[in-house]
Amino acid sequence: xxxxxxxxxxxxxxxxxxxxxxxxxxxxxxxxxxxxxxxxxxxxxxxxxxxxxxxxxxxxxxxxxxxxxxxxxxxxxxxxxxxxxxxxxxxxxxxxxxxxxxxx
Amino acid sequence: xxxxxxxxxxxxxxxxxxxxxxxxxxxxxxxxxxxxxxxxxxxxxxxxxxxxxxxxxxxxxxxxxxxxxxxxxxxxxxxxxxxxxxxxxxxxxxxxxxxxxxxx
Numbered sequence: 072x073x074x075x076x077x078x079x080x081x082x083x084x085x086x087x088x089x090x091x092x093x094x095x096x097x098x099x100x101x102x103x104x105x106x107x108x109x110x111x112x113x114x115x116x117x118x119x120x121x122x123x124x125x126x127x128x129x130x131x132x133x134x135x136x137x138x139x140x141x142x143x144x145x146x147x148x149x150x151x152x153x154x155x156x157x158x159x160x161x162x163x164x165x166x167x168x169x170x171x172x173x174x175x
Numbered sequence: 176x177x178x179x180x181x182x183x184x185x186x187x188x189x190x191x192x193x194x195x196x197x198x199x200x201x202x203x204x205x206x207x208x209x210x211x212x213x214x215x216x217x218x219x220x221x222x223x224x225x226x227x228x229x230x231x232x233x234x235x236x237x238x239x240x241x242x243x244x245x246x247x248x249x250x251x252x253x254x255x256x257x258x259x260x261x262x263x264x265x266x267x268x269x270x271x272x273x274x275x276x277x278x279x
Contacts, residue, residue, distance in 0.1 A: 075228060076249030092226050092253060096200035097278040099226060122196050122203060124179060124274070126230070126249075145180030145230075149196060170228070172276055174201040 075101055075126060079166060091170075098173040104130060106163030114155035119173040121150040128167030133159040179205055179230060183270060195274075202277040208234060210267030218259035223277040225254040232271030237263040 072078050072089065080087045086107040092099040098119070105128075109115075114135055123132075124147035132148060133139045135155035140148055150156055161167045176182050176193065184191045190211040196203040202223070209232075213219075218239055227236075228251040236252060237243045239259035244252055254260055265271045 073251075074247070074249040075251060091251065094224065094278055097226075097276065099276065120198060122201075143178070145178040147177075147179060147195065170274075172201065172203065174198055174278070 102169040104161040126168040131160040206273040208265040235264040
């Protein structure tokens with residue numbers, strides 16, 4: 072995909088994860104949500120660190136330890152490896168585009 | 176800086192490079208241009224690979240080997256380590272915000 076903000080998937084019944092670029096120590100993904108929360112049950116518990124920014128829309132990340140971070144367009148967040156977390160809300164009225172950088 | 180698209184520097188006489196996040200294998204930078212080209216002379220010749228996306232505005236990256244890539248909002252590009260290149264144009268009428276991921 073040449074442009075992160077166009078060529079949005081038509082079917083958004085589920086959240087859509089797409090790999091943009093991959094190298095030895097870094098993985099870049101685009102994530103598209105519309106009203107989704109994820110995972111449906113439990114928490115993400117990742118081996119990699121993640122730096123994430125909202126490019127369009129808005130979402131909320133909740134950490135198991137209690138902290139909740141609301142992200143609007145341009146807001147970014149570091150999610151350390153094994154910091155258990157979930158996306159507890161995304162805007163149901165519009166598409167939310169996340170750009171996520173995973174790294175060791 | 177909490178938001179990549181706000182808190183823009185007031186003085187844009189020069190291009191502004193800001194570190195957003197740094198880890199062992201990855202470096203995330205915000206670059207703000209307005210009509211700048213860079214470097215002023217010669218080429219960038221970097222030890223790290225770079226993945227770059229335009230978040231606002233527009234710019235053109237020219238490679239020494241001849242290829243020229245025009246990037247609008249949402250467009251992204253990989254610049255391999257030691258691929259000599261320069262920013263040959265950025266929109267003089269508005270701010271261009273680049274997000275650059277440098278990695279080994």
